[in-house]
Amino acid sequence: MCGCDRGRPAPSASIYTLAPIKLPASTSAIGMEFTLIPAGKFAMGEGVDAQEVTLTKPFQMGVHEVTQAQYEKVMGVKPSKNKGADNPVENVSWADAVMYCRRLSHLPAEKAAGNVYRLPTEAEWEYACRAGTKTKYGFGENDSWLGDYAWFDENSGYKTHPVGIKLPNDWGLHDMHGNVLELCQDWYGEYPSGAATDPTGPTSGSMRVFRGGSFGNLAAACRSANRFEGGSNKRSLSIGFRVAMSPSSQTNNPTPITLPESADSIGMKFKLIPTGTFTMGEGDEAHNVTLTKPFQMGVREVTQEQYEKVMGVNPSICFDPTSAIIYGHSVNPADSITWDDASAFCRRLSALPAEKAAGNVYRLPTEAEWEFCCRAGTTTDYSFGDDRSVLGQYAWFHANSEKTTHPSIEYSSDSRKPNAWGLYDMHGNVWEWCQDWHGKYPRGSVRDPTGPTSGSRRVLRGGSWGDSAEYLRSAFRGRDEPSSRRYVIGFRVVLISSGK
Ligand SMILES: [Ca+2]
Ligand SMILES: [Ca+2]
Numbered sequence: 001m002c003g004c005d006r007g008r009p010a011p012s013a014s015i016y017t018l019a020p021i022k023l024p025a026s027t028s029a030i031g032m033e034f035t036l037i038p039a040g041k042f043a044m045g046e047g048v049d050a051q052e053v054t055l056t057k058p059f060q061m062g063v064h065e066v067t068q069a070q071y072e073k074v075m076g077v078k079p080s081k082n083k084g085a086d087n088p089v090e091n092v093s094w095a096d097a098v099m100y101c102r103r104l105s106h107l108p109a110e111k112a113a114g115n116v117y118r119l120p121t122e123a124e125w126e127y128a129c130r131a132g133t134k135t136k137y138g139f140g141e142n143d144s145w146l147g148d149y150a151w152f153d154e155n156s157g158y159k160t161h162p163v164g165i166k167l168p169n170d171w172g173l174h175d176m177h178g179n180v181l182e183l184c185q186d187w188y189g190e191y192p193s194g195a196a197t198d199p200t201g202p203t204s205g206s207m208r209v210f211r212g213g214s215f216g217n218l219a220a221a222c223r224s225a226n227r228f229e230g231g232s233n234k235r236s237l238s239i240g241f242r243v244a245m246s247p248s249s250q251t252n253n254p255t256p257i258t259l260p261e262s263a264d265s266i267g268m269k270f271k272l273i274p275t276g277t278f279t280m281g282e283g284d285e286a287h288n289v290t291l292t293k294p295f296q297m298g299v300r301e302v303t304q305e306q307y308e309k310v311m312g313v314n315p316s317i318c319f320d321p322t323s324a325i326i327y328g329h330s331v332n333p334a335d336s337i338t339w340d341d342a343s344a345f346c347r348r349l350s351a352l353p354a355e356k357a358a359g360n361v362y363r364l365p366t367e368a369e370w371e372f373c374c375r376a377g378t379t380t381d382y383s384f385g386d387d388r389s390v391l392g393q394y395a396w397f398h399a400n401s402e403k404t405t406h407p408s409i410e411y412s413s414d415s416r417k418p419n420a421w422g423l424y425d426m427h428g429n430v431w432e433w434c435q436d437w438h439g440k441y442p443r444g445s446v447r448d449p450t451g452p453t454s455g456s457r458r459v460l461r462g463g464s465w466g467d468s469a470e471y472l473r474s475a476f477r478g479r480d481e482p483s484s485r486r487y488v489i490g491f492r493v494v495l496i497s498s499g500k
Contacts, residue, residue: 025172026060028117029109030073034060034245035172042127043134045191046225052195053123061120061128062242064163064174065089065182066100074103081237086162088180088240094119094208094232095279095286097183097241098379102282104243105386116386119185120244122209122227123199129212129224131171136223138169138176143219150178152222156215160237177222180240181210185379187277188229200255203377204276206290207231214238231445232279232288256420257377262296262495265354266309270296270495271422273373280371281441282475288445289368297365297373298492300408300424301333301432302345310349315341317487318405318465332405333430333490339364339458339482342433342491349493359498364435367459367477368449369494374462374474376421381473383419383426388469393417395428397472401465405429405490426462427472430490434459438479457481464488 026034037059044053065088068080079091092100101117104110110117120128135141139149147155149167156178164174176182186201188209201209207229213222216238220226230239260272277290308314316335337345346362349355355362365373380386384394392400394417406414406429418424426432436451436459451459460478463471466488471478480489 025063028104028115028245029107029113030070030104032066032070032243033063035063037061037124037128037171040127042130042132044123044126044196044225046136046223049191049225051191051193053127053199054195054197055123055127056198057246059120059124060245061124061171061173062244063168063172065180065240065242067163071100074100074107079235082159084160084162086164087160088163088175090160090180090237090240091235092240093235094183094230096235098279099283099286100241101243102381102386114247114387115245116247117243117245118380119183119241121198121200122184122186122211123196124244125182125184125211126224128171128173129169129176131169131173133170133224138224139167146177146219146222150175150213150222151215152178152213152217152219153215154219158216160215160240176212177224178213178217179215181214181217181228181238182212183239183241184209184211188227198255200377203257203274204278206277206288208234210239232286233445256418256422259421261299261422264349264360264495265352265358266306266349268302268306268493269299271299273297273369273421276372278372278375278377279379280368280475282473285441285475287441287443289372289449290445290447291368291372292448293496295365295369296495297369297423298494299418299422301430301490301492302342303408304330304332304334307334307337307345310345310352311341315485320404320407331407331409333408333425335405335430335487335490336485337433337490338485339433339480341485342493345491346493361496361498362493363496364433364491365494366448366450367434367436367461370426370432370434370459370461371474373421373423374419374426376419376423378420378474381475383474384417391427391469391472394419395425395463395472396465397428397463398466398468401428403465405465427474428463428467429465431460431464431478431488432462433489433491434461438477460489 041054043050068089069085071089104117151161168174186209187205188207189202210228280289304316318335320332349362396406437455438457438459439452457479
């Protein structure tokens with residue numbers, strides 16, 4: 001890119017920590033340009049809020065905001081109000097942008113290359129915007145230069161303009177200031193206090209982060225550190241996005257969080273799940289769900305041993321002779337359990353003297369609780385990312401199960417990996433009954449949903465040892481009649497306190 005320094009004084013060493021550098025460039029299958037952003041350390045935020053942030057992994061950042069042509073190529077629709085093939089796409093929500101990233105990642109050429117597209121984290125966005133600067137803008141402090149770099153309220157005519165007309169920053173990125181506000185991956189929240197490494201924002205929230213200001217904002221609102229917030233479904237003609245890209249090998253490790261753990265009188269373990277808001281479902285069904293009450297989620301599926309202890313019978317068909325020899329009983333998940341059986345198990349377990357004395361009440365998870373726990377803060381197809389090639393590390397499914405369930409205990413050597421909240425087999429092993437009747441999701445944002453008041457089938461989640469990868473996705477909804485008894489179906493339970 002030539003002409004980068006036009007209209008701007010030579011940078012002084014006291015303002016710039018890095019001289020302009022030419023970073024490696026690349027292009028996606030649909031012609032989107034990227035620049036490789038190096039790993040590094042920077043001061044995020046401004047004034048008293050500034051925090052040292054370290055980004056340990058290099059990533060590719062879109063050189064431009066996603067254009068209307070690039071959006072239409074992947075999504076097949078033209079939602080923008082201010083039309084122009086090379087103008088940034090706008091009038092898209094956070095949920096739309098996430099779906100765009102997912103579909104782009106699934107294009108055959110991108111999958112083959114192992115490219116996973118996503119929204120940048122807020123830290124990545126600011127790091128890329130600053131491009132090594134510590135100043136108000138990515139080019140320095142002077143408001144009067146902003147017009148060379150950005151479309152904002154003084155020069156935009158109150159509309160978007162084709163991307164890439166204004167000067168790029170020192171890392172070659174255009175329109176980081178102005179044109180459209182850019183969606184970030186994170187929930188909006190207070191920054192963590194102290195230094196942070198690869199921060200991804202709060203684990204839950206009600207608002208998403210938008211950055212960089214837009215054609216409609218004053219200069220000051222376009223600052224590198226300025227934050228906007230809005231709901232996941234908010235659409236506006238000043239909101240668009242750019243995408244980041246990482247190789248699939250880098251996107252499989254959401255940061256694990258250690259939640260408080262407890263055990264009950266029959267040896268089941270539970271994690272205390274925090275309250276929070278998340279985007280449930282996918283595509284047109286995506287909607288914000290807020291869970292206002294903490295609950296404890298079973299770390300694993302209920303085992304055959306635990307089921308028999310409470311119910312006196314074991315209807316399971318899958319049997320693991322090795323575990324029976326080693327442990328004296330089958331520690332595989334209970335299978336061939338009807339919804340009615342699973343509900344009866346919860347009632348009987350709650351009525352055991354030790355459980356009553358402890359004030360413990362058991363029930364099936366609601367569908368919303370189940371998906372919240374399965375996602376563990378992620379927005380990807382699976383709780384570990386979008387890369388199906390590593391599904392076998394986390395789940396028993398048709399490709400690795402050898403047509404049976406597998407032990408559901410912590411000391412099993414062939415246990416699959418847990419999700420970031422320490423929950424096992426949310427994907428695969430056995431389908432898990434949820435409390436809800438199956439039905440259409442409500443529209444808009446909801447709190448503590450419990451599903452339709454009546455129906456003919458109950459919700460099943462997570463897929464099983466007999467299913468292909470598609471059915472194991474965090475958002476995939478299975479369903480069956482409450483009396484259905486199939487050897488791919490089991491359950492896990494939620495524990496709440498009766499308040500005693
Ligand atoms: Ca922008
Ligand atoms: Ca499961």
